Amino acid sequence: MKFNLKIWRQKNAQSTGKMVDYAIDNIDADMSFLEMMDILNEQLINKGDEPIAYDHDCREGICGMCSMHINGRPHGPMHGTTTCQLYMRNFTDGETIYIEPFRANAFPVIRDLVVDRGAFDRIIQAGGFVSVNTGQVQDANNIPVNKADADLAMDAAACIGCGACVAACKNSSASLFVSAKVSQLALLPQGQIEAKERVLAMVNQMDEEGFGSCTNTGACEAECPKEISISNIARMNREYYKATLL
Amino acid sequence: MAVLDSKIPDGPLETKWSNYKSHVKLVNPANKRKLEIIIVGSGLAGSSAAASLAELGYKVKVFCYQDSPRRAHSIAAQGGINAAKNYKNDGDSVFRLFYDTVKGGDFRSREANVYRLAEVSANIIDQCVAQGVPFAREYGGLLDNRSFGGAQVSRTFYARGQTGQQLLLGAYSALSRQIGLGNVTMYNRHEMIEVVTIDGKARGIIARNLVTGKLERHFGHAVVLATGGYGNVFFLSTNAMGCNVTAAWKAHKKGAFFANPCYTQIHPTCVPVSGDYQSKLTLMSESLRNDGRVWVPKKQGDKRAPKDIPEDERDYYLERKYPSFGNLSPRDISSRAAKEVCDEGRGVGKSGLAVYLDFADAIKRLGKEVVEARYGNLFDMYKHITNENPYEVPMRIYPAVHYTMGGLWVDYNLMTTLPGLYALGECNFSDHGANRLGASALMQGLADGYFVLPYTIGDYLSGEIFTKPIPTDHPAFLESEKAAKDRIEKLLAVKGNKTVDDFHKELGKIMWEYCGMSRNAEGLKKAKQLIKQLRAEFWKNVRVTGGNDEFNVDLEKAGRVADFMELGELMVDDALQRNESCGAHFRVEYQEEGEAKRNDAEYAYVSAWEHTAVDSESILHKEPLVFENVHFATRSYK
Missing domain, CATH: 3.50.50.60 (FAD/NAD(P)-binding domain)
Known part of the structure; x- marks a missing residue:
C-alpha cells in the first residue's frame, strides 16, 4: 500500500508549526499505524532528517500514552480504538492521511505530535483518590459492594486518561475524563466519605486548567477508545449539585 | 563470598518478618521530614x-x-494478582503460596x-x-477469585x-x-x-x-x-x-x-510476528489455554488450511507429551515445546513460527455463547490485530519475551x-x-x-539523620553530570550510517537465537563475540539525529540501546556459567529424556555479577540458597 501523509511538524512549544507532506510506499496492510510511522522515521533518519516525535508506549491500547488526530478524529477512524491499535488495513491504498496533535488549549504542543496532558494529573491530584494511608485498612471483604455498582464502577475506571475526549470536544471540555473518576468513586462505598469535597475540588481544578464547558454534544463518548459512557457526566453533575445544594 | 550478606533475620521462617518489624530501627517523625x-x-x-x-x-x-x-x-x-486470603475456603494458606512460588x-x-x-x-x-480498586465481585457483594496459571487453589483477584x-x-x-x-x-x-x-x-x-x-x-x-x-x-x-x-x-x-x-x-501465548516491521508483541491471556487445544500438523511444511488437515494428521503435542497437564503445562515448558515443533519445520502461518490454539472442540462442547462469554474480549483483540476470526479459524500463537x-x-x-x-x-x-x-x-x-x-x-x-542534604555542586555530582554529558556527546558525534533501531534489531536477533528459549555453550560463546562486534560497530557507525538540547526521541533510544548491548553480554556470561537447566533457563546439554535437568548440588545459588569495566570480564559472586522449609523436588508435568 502507499499513502500521502500530511503531518504536523513543530520544533518546540515556542515555535510555530506547519503541515509537511511525506509520501510512503510498500506498506503492508497488517502493519500497525505506529509501525508505519516507525518506518517513516527510519527513512527520515537515513536521509539525515529528524524523526517525527509522537507519544506511544505500551502499543496495546492500555497505557493511554498515544494520542494524535488522524483524519480529523482523535485516535483515527476506528471506533473504540487507540492510535496504537490501528492497522493500515483500516485505511485505503493511495489515501491521503492527515496527522495532527490533539488540539486543546489545555494540552499545549511540546513537539510535533506530542502534547502536554499534565492538566489531567493535576485534576487527579486535586481529589481523584480515597484518602487512605498504607496499612490503616480493614479486611477487604468487610466492604461488600453490590455487583451491579461494582461493574458500573469498573466501566468508569477503564478510562486510560488519553485525552481523546478533550480533543474530540468542540469546547475542549474534560468532563468525560473527570466524570469517569468521580463516578468510579461515587459508586463505591469507599468513596462516600469524601464524595462532596472530591467532586468540588476536581471540577474546580478542571476549570482552573482552562478546559471548556460540557454542552452535551456526545463527541467525547463517540471518540473514547475505551467507550466510557456519557452517563458518567450526568452522574458527576448530580454529585456536584448534591455537594453544592445539599 | 563475604561480600554478599543477604541479611536474612534469624528465627523460624514464620516469624522472621514480624520479628524484624518489631526490632528494626525507626526514624522519628521530626527527622523523617529532613530525609x-x-x-x-x-x-x-x-x-x-x-x-x-x-x-x-x-x-x-x-x-x-x-x-x-x-x-x-x-x-x-x-490476568490478576495472587493473595493468600483463602476466601474460597479451598485450603490456601501463606505456606502454600510460599511453597508454590518457590x-x-x-x-x-x-x-x-x-x-x-x-x-x-x-x-x-x-x-x-480501600483505595477503590474495582475488583470483580460475586452477587453477594464479596470479592471473586479465580484459579490462574494451573494453581490448585483459587487465589487470584482480578478486575476484568x-x-x-x-x-x-x-x-x-x-x-x-x-x-x-x-x-x-x-x-x-x-x-x-x-x-x-x-x-x-x-x-x-x-x-x-x-x-x-x-x-x-x-x-x-x-x-x-x-x-x-x-x-x-x-x-x-x-x-x-x-x-x-x-x-x-x-x-x-x-x-x-x-x-x-x-x-x-518467555510467555507461550502471544500473537506471532507478522513481518520485519514488527515493533512489539502482544500477549494473549494465558487463560485461553483452559479451553483451547494446541496443535501443529504432523507433517513438515504442511501448508494446507487448518480445517483441511484431518484429525489424525494433527499433533496435539502438549497433550501427547504431558498428559496430566496437557494444554495447561507451565509457561516455560509450553514455550519450549512450541519452539521444538517449529524448529522441526511443523510451524504454521506465513512465517512458520507459530502453532495453532484451537477452540473448535470447546465451541462444540460448550457452545459459541459460553466461549464468547469467557474469551470474547480476547477473541476481539486477536481479530483486531490479525484480521482473522478465531471462532472460525484456529488462533496462531508463538512464545514471546515477557x-x-x-x-x-x-x-x-x-x-x-x-x-x-x-x-x-x-x-x-x-x-x-x-x-x-x-x-x-x-x-x-x-x-x-x-x-x-x-x-x-x-x-x-536511621543512620542518616545527621547527614545534611548534600549540595548538588559537590564534585561527585559535577563528575557524574560530566560523564553523562560526555556520553551523550559521544553518541551524537558518531554520525554513522545505521539507525539505532538497526542495531537494536540485530542485538535482539542474537539474543533470541542464542540466549532465548534454549541455549547451549557453543551458541552462547558465539553470541558473546557477535555482541562485542556489534557494540564496537555501534560506537563507530550509529546515526543519532538532532541535538542534546531538545526533545530528542532518537537520542533517548540510542542511550538505552547502548546499555542493552552491555547487558546482553552479561546475560550470555550468566547463561554460560550456569551448567544446568532450571526454570526459564534451558541448556540443551542438560536434559534427561527431553526434560530440563537441574543440578542442585552445584548450582543452588544466586549468581551476582560485579562490574569491572566495559570490555573486561565481570566477576561472579555466589549467594548459596539454603532451603530449610521445603525440599528440592523435580517439577514433573507428565
Missing part, C-alpha cells in the same frame, strides 16, 4: 513506595520517563523473601480495595482483563494525593542516566529532562530504583516500547551487583550492594527464582512498595 528519598519509576512498585514513604513523612521525589506516572507498564498486566521458581529463589511476599499478599488486597491497570491507578491515586499535599515532587518526562555516589553511598541521580534535554542533579539520602525489567534487550517483547535497563545498568556500573541476568520468562526474573541483587532489606540504593519490583531479582508464576508480578511490585520498603528503609535512614 529525602529519590524514587525512579512510577509503576506498581515505585508509585506504591512513593505514596507510602510520603505518608510516613519523608520528602520524596519521583521520576518517570512517560508523560504521567499512570502510564508505567504495570498497566498492561491482564517450586514454580524451580528452587532458585530465597526462602525468607518469598515467605514474606506470601505473608503480606493479603494486606495488598485490603489496601487496594485489566487488573494491572486498576492496581496501578490505585497506586497512582495514592501517589497523586501525596503530590497534591506537597509531600512528593513528581518529575514526568525525566530519565535517570547516572547514579551519584559519595563516600561509597548512593546520594543522588543525574536525570535528563526529556523535553528540554537539560541535565539535572538531584540529591537523596537514599535512591530507590523501581524501573522494571529488561525484556526489551530482545528488541521484540511484550514490554512497552520505552521499557529499558538504563537506570539499573547505571547502578550496576556504580557498584550494584546484577543477579541472575539469564533468567528470562518478564525478567533477574535484576539487581538485593538483600532482605531490598538494598543493593551499593549502600543507600534500593531496588523494587521487576527491577530486583529476589522472589521469582528461575521462573515466575502467573499473577505474581503484581503481587511482588505492590508488596515491595507498600509493605516492605517502608519498614526496611528506616533501618538505613
Whole structure:
C-alpha cells in the first residue's frame, strides 16, 4: 500500500508549526499505524532528517500514552480504538492521511505530535483518590459492594486518561475524563466519605486548567477508545449539585 | 563470598518478618521530614513506595520517563494478582503460596523473601480495595477469585482483563494525593542516566529532562530504583516500547551487583510476528489455554488450511507429551515445546513460527455463547490485530519475551550492594527464582512498595539523620553530570550510517537465537563475540539525529540501546556459567529424556555479577540458597 501523509511538524512549544507532506510506499496492510510511522522515521533518519516525535508506549491500547488526530478524529477512524491499535488495513491504498496533535488549549504542543496532558494529573491530584494511608485498612471483604455498582464502577475506571475526549470536544471540555473518576468513586462505598469535597475540588481544578464547558454534544463518548459512557457526566453533575445544594 | 550478606533475620521462617518489624530501627517523625528519598519509576512498585514513604513523612521525589506516572507498564498486566486470603475456603494458606512460588521458581529463589511476599499478599488486597480498586465481585457483594496459571487453589483477584491497570491507578491515586499535599515532587518526562555516589553511598541521580534535554542533579539520602525489567534487550517483547535497563545498568556500573541476568520468562501465548516491521508483541491471556487445544500438523511444511488437515494428521503435542497437564503445562515448558515443533519445520502461518490454539472442540462442547462469554474480549483483540476470526479459524500463537526474573541483587532489606540504593519490583531479582508464576508480578511490585520498603528503609535512614542534604555542586555530582554529558556527546558525534533501531534489531536477533528459549555453550560463546562486534560497530557507525538540547526521541533510544548491548553480554556470561537447566533457563546439554535437568548440588545459588569495566570480564559472586522449609523436588508435568 502507499499513502500521502500530511503531518504536523513543530520544533518546540515556542515555535510555530506547519503541515509537511511525506509520501510512503510498500506498506503492508497488517502493519500497525505506529509501525508505519516507525518506518517513516527510519527513512527520515537515513536521509539525515529528524524523526517525527509522537507519544506511544505500551502499543496495546492500555497505557493511554498515544494520542494524535488522524483524519480529523482523535485516535483515527476506528471506533473504540487507540492510535496504537490501528492497522493500515483500516485505511485505503493511495489515501491521503492527515496527522495532527490533539488540539486543546489545555494540552499545549511540546513537539510535533506530542502534547502536554499534565492538566489531567493535576485534576487527579486535586481529589481523584480515597484518602487512605498504607496499612490503616480493614479486611477487604468487610466492604461488600453490590455487583451491579461494582461493574458500573469498573466501566468508569477503564478510562486510560488519553485525552481523546478533550480533543474530540468542540469546547475542549474534560468532563468525560473527570466524570469517569468521580463516578468510579461515587459508586463505591469507599468513596462516600469524601464524595462532596472530591467532586468540588476536581471540577474546580478542571476549570482552573482552562478546559471548556460540557454542552452535551456526545463527541467525547463517540471518540473514547475505551467507550466510557456519557452517563458518567450526568452522574458527576448530580454529585456536584448534591455537594453544592445539599 | 563475604561480600554478599543477604541479611536474612534469624528465627523460624514464620516469624522472621514480624520479628524484624518489631526490632528494626525507626526514624522519628521530626527527622523523617529532613530525609529525602529519590524514587525512579512510577509503576506498581515505585508509585506504591512513593505514596507510602510520603505518608510516613519523608520528602520524596519521583521520576518517570512517560508523560504521567499512570502510564508505567504495570498497566498492561491482564490476568490478576495472587493473595493468600483463602476466601474460597479451598485450603490456601501463606505456606502454600510460599511453597508454590518457590517450586514454580524451580528452587532458585530465597526462602525468607518469598515467605514474606506470601505473608503480606493479603494486606495488598485490603489496601487496594480501600483505595477503590474495582475488583470483580460475586452477587453477594464479596470479592471473586479465580484459579490462574494451573494453581490448585483459587487465589487470584482480578478486575476484568485489566487488573494491572486498576492496581496501578490505585497506586497512582495514592501517589497523586501525596503530590497534591506537597509531600512528593513528581518529575514526568525525566530519565535517570547516572547514579551519584559519595563516600561509597548512593546520594543522588543525574536525570535528563526529556523535553528540554537539560541535565539535572538531584540529591537523596537514599535512591530507590523501581524501573522494571529488561525484556526489551530482545528488541521484540511484550514490554512497552520505552521499557529499558538504563537506570539499573547505571547502578550496576556504580557498584550494584546484577543477579541472575539469564533468567528470562518467555510467555507461550502471544500473537506471532507478522513481518520485519514488527515493533512489539502482544500477549494473549494465558487463560485461553483452559479451553483451547494446541496443535501443529504432523507433517513438515504442511501448508494446507487448518480445517483441511484431518484429525489424525494433527499433533496435539502438549497433550501427547504431558498428559496430566496437557494444554495447561507451565509457561516455560509450553514455550519450549512450541519452539521444538517449529524448529522441526511443523510451524504454521506465513512465517512458520507459530502453532495453532484451537477452540473448535470447546465451541462444540460448550457452545459459541459460553466461549464468547469467557474469551470474547480476547477473541476481539486477536481479530483486531490479525484480521482473522478465531471462532472460525484456529488462533496462531508463538512464545514471546515477557518478564525478567533477574535484576539487581538485593538483600532482605531490598538494598543493593551499593549502600543507600534500593531496588523494587521487576527491577530486583529476589522472589521469582528461575521462573515466575502467573499473577505474581503484581503481587511482588505492590508488596515491595507498600509493605516492605517502608519498614526496611528506616533501618538505613536511621543512620542518616545527621547527614545534611548534600549540595548538588559537590564534585561527585559535577563528575557524574560530566560523564553523562560526555556520553551523550559521544553518541551524537558518531554520525554513522545505521539507525539505532538497526542495531537494536540485530542485538535482539542474537539474543533470541542464542540466549532465548534454549541455549547451549557453543551458541552462547558465539553470541558473546557477535555482541562485542556489534557494540564496537555501534560506537563507530550509529546515526543519532538532532541535538542534546531538545526533545530528542532518537537520542533517548540510542542511550538505552547502548546499555542493552552491555547487558546482553552479561546475560550470555550468566547463561554460560550456569551448567544446568532450571526454570526459564534451558541448556540443551542438560536434559534427561527431553526434560530440563537441574543440578542442585552445584548450582543452588544466586549468581551476582560485579562490574569491572566495559570490555573486561565481570566477576561472579555466589549467594548459596539454603532451603530449610521445603525440599528440592523435580517439577514433573507428565
